[in-house]
Amino acid sequence: MRSPFRRRSATDLSPPAKLGAFVLLLAWAFIVLFPVYWLFVTSFKTPYEVDKGPFYIPFVDFQPTLDAWKYILFDLGNDTIRPYINTVIVGLSSSVIALSVGSLAAYALVRFTYRPRVGVVGLFIASIAFAFVPTAIGAPPLLGFASGIAIFAILTQTIGRRFVRAFGNSDIAFWLISQRILPPIAVAVPLYVLFQQVHLLDNIAALIVTYVATNLPIVVWLMRDYFASLPRELEESAAVDGASVYRIVRSIVLPISVPGLVATFLIVLIFAWNEFLIALVLTSANAQTMPLQVAAQNATRGPQWWAMSVLIIIMITPVVAMAVALERFITRGILVGALKG
Amino acid sequence: MASRNSAIDEPPREPGLPGPAPRRTATGRATDTLGAWRSDGAARWLFIWPAVLLILALSLFPLVASVALSLSKLVFNPGSVDLDFIGFSNYQQLLFGLERSHFLGVLKSPNPIGWAILIGTIGLAAASWIRTVRSGRVRPVGLALRLAGIVVLGGFVWLLVQTLASDGGRPGSVVVTLIFVFGGIALQLTLGLGLAMLAVQQVPWRRFFRILFLIPLTITPVGVGYMFLMMTDTSKGPFEPLWVALGLRNFTWVTDPWLARLAVIIGDTWQWTPFVFIVLLAALESLDQEVREAALVDGASRWQSFRHITLPALLPVTTTIVLIRIIEGFKIIDMPNILLGGGPGTATQSMTLQAYIDWNTLNLGRSAAVAYLLLILVSIVATVYVSFIRRRVTELA
Secondary structure, eight states: OOOTTSOOSTTSOOHHHHHHHHHHHHHHHHHHHHHHHHHHHHTTSOHHHHHHOOOOSBTTTBOOOOHHHHIIIIISTHHHHHHHHHHHHHHHHHHHHHHHHHHHHHHHHHHSOOOOBHHHHHHHHHHHHHHHHHHHHTOOHHHHHHHHHHHHHHHHHHGGGGOOOBOOHHHHHHHHHHTTTSOHHHHHHHHHHHHHHTTOTTOHHHHHHHHHHHHHHHHHHHHHHHHHTSOHHHHHHHHHTTOOHHHHIIIIIHHHTHHHHHHHHHHHHHHHHHOOHHHHHHOSSTTOOHHHHHHHTEETTEEOHHHHHHHHHHHHHHHHHHHHHHHTTSOTTHHHHHHHO | OHHHHHHHTOOTTOOSOOOSOOOBOTTSOBOSOHHHHHHHHHHHHHHHHHHHHHHHHHHHHHHHHHHHHHTEEEEEETTEEEEEEOTTHHHHHHHTSTTHHHHTEEOOOBOHHHHHHHHHHHHHHHHHHHHHHHHTOSOHHHHHHHHHHHHHHHHHHHHHHHHHSBSSOEEOHHHHHHHHHHHHHHHHHHHHHHHHHHHTSOOTTHHHHHHHTTHHHHSOHHHHHHHHHHHTOTTTSTTHHHHHHTTOTTOOGGGOHHHHHHHHHHHHHHHHHHHHHHHHHHHHHTSOHHHHHHHHHTTOOHHHHIIIIIHHHHHHHHHHHHHHHHHHHTTOOHHHHHHHTTOSTTTTOOHHHHHHHHHHTTOHHHHHHHHHHHHHHHHHHHHHIIIIIIHHHHHHO
16 A cells, blocks of 8 residues: 655655654644534533533533524524524625725736825825815715815816825735724724614625725735736736736636635635624624624623534534635646646 | 746836836836727726725725714713713823823833843844944935834833833733734744645645634634633633643633733634635745746755745745734734633733723723724834835845
């Protein structure tokens, strides 16, 4: 029988080194898996067994029961299913939108040059400040907003053209990522007011829009590095052959970026899937998501470990399934193949 | 090999799109053919504006509104709830007033070690600044900015030694947050890079490992908090026999500030190492293997091929992950809140947790003030990081 640790090519690791790598990976796998295993067995315990001390192995240490599962899936019924569906819709749609909008912006920041004038940005900030004046005297907010835009438009078309100093692409990227700095705590109340104005409270559309906006900077930054690391020869030769930018992006850049796109998609999906505080503030009954349900299991009688465990398990299952399905795209060789072709 | 490598390492901000038009104006538009101008011009705007507009739409109002909130106080009047404008008193309270010991910490004059650290850091920073001045390669504006950076750094170190390396000093939420962020990132980066390097090798079960390692990231942070609360329970948790065997049955790590902080960092690392791992894994996988193989065949050692081929290619994305983790890490709240409620005392109270507690007690003004100070702090840290470390590292690579 051939050893699983054999050398597969001249540049592969030696068998002992491979065994060492395997052992280290196994050790980390244990660290990752043990808490998850504990979650799993806890979901089959009764409150009494959780409280009595550690029991490790079902059927040996304790008699597993489906009580917690029944409670979450049937007794709570719609109170579990509705948040679950919401989480799926919000997570998937917001990450797909964020990924498409964000990777285009990332590509643009890598391949085009932008020179937003310092003065125009200053004018914009001044116009915003001005937009608050009518509102402060009592005019409707929309009027203030419109007047701010109008003033900005007039000013940029007149004096805006004279400014010379300009920001660069890296400044735009930094501005994008800086939008994630303000903690959700500070953003939550203003967002509540904002969505109240447009009557979108307790509506998953509000969550989708918010998560797209909060995840966009992450997509832009991860994909920007990714696109920058792609060899330019491919795009250059396509451009020489007369392909348009859209054609180059669609037929060359996106196909060879699949590993980066997949990794980024998984990350933003997970962020949207698990977000807690903004969902807490923006939703009440209809649009609640799963993280709120998990937190809700910390009731007046203390944390309901068994119910919480069930919720966490059913929450991570689809994400893990998606990771299983998408993992094969994060494989070597795609780029090498493209270069040879 | 050299030419291939330089193509991979091309800096991200190379102007203009490669296209049929060889000459471009300063704005990057091709000018000689109308067709190229049109498609380039439209794409330039089409690609970037949706992202910018979306973020503007959702970030401007909260940004302005929370300034207003931080300058006011929620007042309950008969029949209504009002926001009274109170100026900078929320900030004054946090930085100089009653809440100072909570926010900045108890400041005492540093002990000898503290002085040594302070003087050493400032000395090193000053020496490197003087070297930059002598080299004459940096313009006066750059020099002034660097000097400002050194002053800010000195201020941080001063705060750190006053609270940590002094007799009777105690760190406030700012210092605690810094400990969480930098302790956590150091661990996560080391583990994530190491695991990614191992998981690209042709070892058995590698698909299994890759998927398994992602699991901690997929659990909602609130859930991870409760999970670690279970794990760290010394009487009912799974490690109870271990505690008993070590004679620590009645030992509570919850009452020791440093053990409590360590527990938070361990929980945070458990959850966020996968983030570093997956991004670095994707980057490693997309490296051009031929270059590495050619180097190895030509007799380069594994360390040389890592140092000169793999590492430079990984550096840009690594610095990005660190930036994202800095920004996200400063917002740490669930782990200290659920594990310890910010305790013992306020030993694990991060800035966001402090803001959250103020928020829960309807002190919305002070909550917003804490959040804004966090914004300022992170902006400084991120700016310094991007302009000094990230840029330099990317140039190096």
